[in-house]
Amino acid sequence: MAAKKAESGLVEQWRDILAVHARTMCELDRELHQHGLGASDFEVLDVLADSAAEDGSSSFRVQEIAAQVHLSQSALSRLIGRLEKDGLLERGMCPEDRRGVRVCLTRKGRDLHTEVRPLQRAVLGRMLADRAQG
Numbered sequence: 001m002a003a004k005k006a007e008s009g010l011v012e013q014w015r016d017i018l019a020v021h022a023r024t025m026c027e028l029d030r031e032l033h034q035h036g037l038g039a040s041d042f043e044v045l046d047v048l049a050d051s052a053a054e055d056g057s058s059s060f061r062v063q064e065i066a067a068q069v070h071l072s073q074s075a076l077s078r079l080i081g082r083l084e085k086d087g088l089l090e091r092g093m094c095p096e097d098r099r100g101v102r103v104c105l106t107r108k109g110r111d112l113h114t115e116v117r118p119l120q121r122a123v124l125g126r127m128l129a130d131r132a133q134g
Contacts (some may be wrong), residue, residue, distance in 0.1 A: 024127040045113040059104035
């Protein structure tokens, strides 16, 4: 009986996490839409901007980004294509691996990230504060 109750608690906790994630992603998409971005679009820009600020690197392998944004390789490739078309980032060949692709923010991408970052952080703060109180 105790094992069944513990298992039920784990499942409930997991479903709560999924619900918070879904609500947060919807809210981010709604708020970022006015800037021409979705939550995943911003996440890619944010990973690139944060990584550049931390280590001064100007470009990153797609695989490095994929590990942080939790998208499939194909979904990330399509997203990167859209962001490149919008002039927010550039793709180039990876000098150390001819099969690899490197990505970097453009000036337009950095400027948009800087403009939208406070909005994204405010949504996260609001949604996660709601979670902590609930």
